[in-house]
Amino acid sequence: MKYQPVIGLEVHVQLLTDTKIFCGCPTKFGSEPNSQTCPVCLGLPGALPVLNKKVVEFAIKAGLSTNCSITPRSIFARKNYFYPDLPKGYQISQFEDPICQRGWLDIQLEGQAVKRIGITRIHMEEDAGKLVHGDLPGLHDGSGVDLNRACTPLLEVVSEPDLRSSDEAVSYLKQLHQIVTWLGICDGNMEEGSFRCDANVSVMPVGSDTLGTRAEVKNVNSFKFVKQAIEYEIQRQIDLIEDGGTVVQETRLFDPNLGKTRSMRSKEEAHDYRYFPDPDLVPLVIDDEWVERSRRELPELPEQRRQRFITELGLPEYDAEVLTANRALSEYFEAGVAAHGNAKAVANWVMGEITRSLNDSGTAIQDCPVTPLLLAELLKLIDGGTISGKIAKTVFDEMWKSGKAPHVIVEEQGLVQVSDSGAIEAIIDGIMAANAGQVEEYRGGKEKVFGFFVGQVMKASKGKANPAVVNQLLLDKLKG
Amino acid sequence: MSISVTDVEYVARLARLELGADEKEVFAGQMNAILGYVEKLKGLDTDGVIPTSHAVPMENAFREDLVRAPIGVDKALGNAPQRSGSFFNVPQVIE
Numbered sequence: 011m012k013y014q015p016v017i018g019l020e021v022h023v024q025l026l027t028d029t030k031i032f033c034g035c036p037t038k039f040g041s042e043p044n045s046q047t048c049p050v051c052l053g054l055p056g057a058l059p060v061l062n063k064k065v066v067e068f069a070i071k072a073g074l075s076t077n078c079s080i081t082p083r084s085i086f087a088r089k090n091y092f093y094p095d096l097p098k099g100y101q102i103s104q105f106e107d108p109i110c111q112r113g114w115l116d117i118q119l120e121g122q123a124v125k126r127i128g129i130t131r132i133h134m135e136e137d138a139g140k141l142v143h144g145d146l147p148g149l150h151d152g153s154g155v156d157l158n159r160a161c162t163p164l165l166e167v168v169s170e171p172d173l174r175s176s177d178e179a180v181s182y183l184k185q186l187h188q189i190v191t192w193l194g195i196c197d198g199n200m201e202e203g204s205f206r207c208d209a210n211v212s213v214m215p216v217g218s219d220t221l222g223t224r225a226e227v228k229n230v231n232s233f234k235f236v237k238q239a240i241e242y243e244i245q246r247q248i249d250l251i252e253d254g255g256t257v258v259q260e261t262r263l264f265d266p267n268l269g270k271t272r273s274m275r276s277k278e279e280a281h282d283y284r285y286f287p288d289p290d291l292v293p294l295v296i297d298d299e300w301v302e303r304s305r306r307e308l309p310e311l312p313e314q315r316r317q318r319f320i321t322e323l324g325l326p327e328y329d330a331e332v333l334t335a336n337r338a339l340s341e342y343f344e345a346g347v348a349a350h351g352n353a354k355a356v357a358n359w360v361m362g363e364i365t366r367s368l369n370d371s372g373t374a375i376q377d378c379p380v381t382p383l384l385l386a387e388l389l390k391l392i393d394g395g396t397i398s399g400k401i402a403k404t405v406f407d408e409m410w411k412s413g414k415a416p417h418v419i420v421e422e423q424g425l426v427q428v429s430d431s432g433a434i435e436a437i438i439d440g441i442m443a444a445n446a447g448q449v450e451e452y453r454g455g456k457e458k459v460f461g462f463f464v465g466q467v468m469k470a471s472k473g474k475a476n477p478a479v480v481n482q483l484l485l486d487k488l489k490g
Numbered sequence: 491m492s493i494s495v496t497d498v499e500y501v502a503r504l505a506r507l508e509l510g511a512d513e514k515e516v517f518a519g520q521m522n523a524i525l526g527y528v529e530k531l532k533g534l535d536t537d538g539v540i541p542t543s544h545a546v547p548m549e550n551a552f553r554e555d556l557v558r559a560p561i562g563v564d565k566a567l568g569n570a571p572q573r574s575g576s577f578f579n580v581p582q583v584i585e
Binding site for chain 2 (some may be wrong): 027028029033034035036042043044045046047048049052054060061062063064066083085090092093094141142143151152153154155156157282284287289291292293294295
């Protein structure tokens with residue numbers, strides 16, 4: 011039998027605020043355990059949580075950027091359960107009336123039609139603390155609890171079960187990741203857990219309209235693992251059904267070392283969180299004016315910018331895609347175009363030399379030693395015939411190393427292109443005299459030798475001869 | 491609606507409470523009394539009334555995203571039955 015996978019994703023997006031969602035403790039990663047805590051995030055009796063306004067602003071931006079409606083009146087709820095990393099015995103989250111509802115993202119796999127993936131809801135909540143096990147300095151038997159992360163602001167983005175393959179899931183996830191990092195509301199660091207994903211996976215016979223029982227796969231912290239975990243889980247469920255078994259609803263943990271999912275301790279009873287409105291937090295009312303103000307403050311989003319690069323700057327689709335991979339890169343590119351004017355020329359350099367050098371040195375585009383203005387100046391030197399495209403690469407390497415302006419490097423190293431026909435003729439004459447045999451071959455009809463002469467002339471001029479002039483003069487002289 | 495001893499046991503389990511047999515009986519009776527009292531509301535016409543989530547007519551209490559100094563590790567761990575280093579020490583949690 012053929013099976014159809016059905017996948018829905020729950021993504022936790024850690025927000026880039028300076029402080030926690032309900033108290034003023036800093037959210038910095040990697041501090042001494044429990045050093046970023048106060049009565050609120052420790053869950054001490056009588057402490058009063060107060061909502062961080064920035065969290066609301068970030069949530070509205072995320073909602074508007076994913077085509078959601080912003081809920082005019084939303085409330086916070088307590089989700090009750092016991093775990094050592096949850097000091098209050100409940101997590102403050104949103105249950106009924108989350109801040110954003112009913113959105114969507116369009117995805118497109120290569121060679122396929124655009125597909126719309128529904129977003130059920132986006133809600134705000136606090137993170138739990140962290141548990142550590144194993145060898146710790148001075149740790150008695152047991153586990154350690156660090157509450158620095160407790161109360162860190164999260165958005166949970168819940169998709170509809172609209173995804174039908176691991177590739178679709180990864181495509182949706184990448185787009186969501188691009189949007190939240192573009193908005194500057196999340197650093198997107200998956201290894202540190204700033205952007206984490208749980209996948210709900212089920213399978214049903216092709217043609218059926220009854221969803222199968224789903225398993226929730228947790229702990230997938232890279233795009234690669236998301237793909238692996240979903241594919242493993244799909245196959246596991248199919249094998250189980252084919253062997254006459256049934257899929258049970260459970261939480262499964264992905265083990266990246268084995269590339270497998272495994273059952274977490276099965277719960278003897280279904281989760282019963284007893285959600286109820288949190289009396290400590292008053293309702294959140296967002297009027298149209300607030301929503302419109304947020305909408306006006308939104309930056310141009312990646313998809314819009316990509317379209318504009320194609321229609322206004324005339325870039326090929328591929329270039330537009332690459333240059334909008336992240337906001338900083340697209341802004342670098344635009345600054346270069348503003349300073350130079352030729353979008354395609356700037357695109358080639360940004361996608362070529364710049365990207366290569368950034369990758370080789372592990373540098374972020376924000377820290378690129380060659381500014382867009384200096385890049386534009388370099389391109390102008392090529393346009394004006396001062397240097398050749400080949401020499402430009404040498405100049406670029408020097409700019410990268412020293413941060414100097416291109417005209418300074420050209421002057422210092424005497425790299426100005428030689429277009430003076432007298433000087434080039436002298437070189438050609440010398441080379442023809444030294445290679446009489448090849449001259450005869452050329453004149454005998456073996457035109458391929460022409461390339462040999464070009465190479466020799468460029469070499470003799472240390473790459474500085476103007477290639478167009480060299481070609482013309484060589485043609486004339488070889489004719490004899 | 492009537493609360494049975496089984497309901498009391500279920501809620502007690504969620505709350506990690508251990509109750510004796512006589513206590514279960516007592517609580518079932520008390521819960522029924524409370525719910526019976528609240529049942530009276532069913533006699534009212536509540537069409538078009540938004541469910542009350544909060545008793546106080548207030549909305550939008552915010553704080554700005556400004557750091558306030560944490561209380562420090564020693565104070566944070568001051569009430570802990572057991573600490574190890576800068577961690578709270580709890581019984582082994584198996585995942």
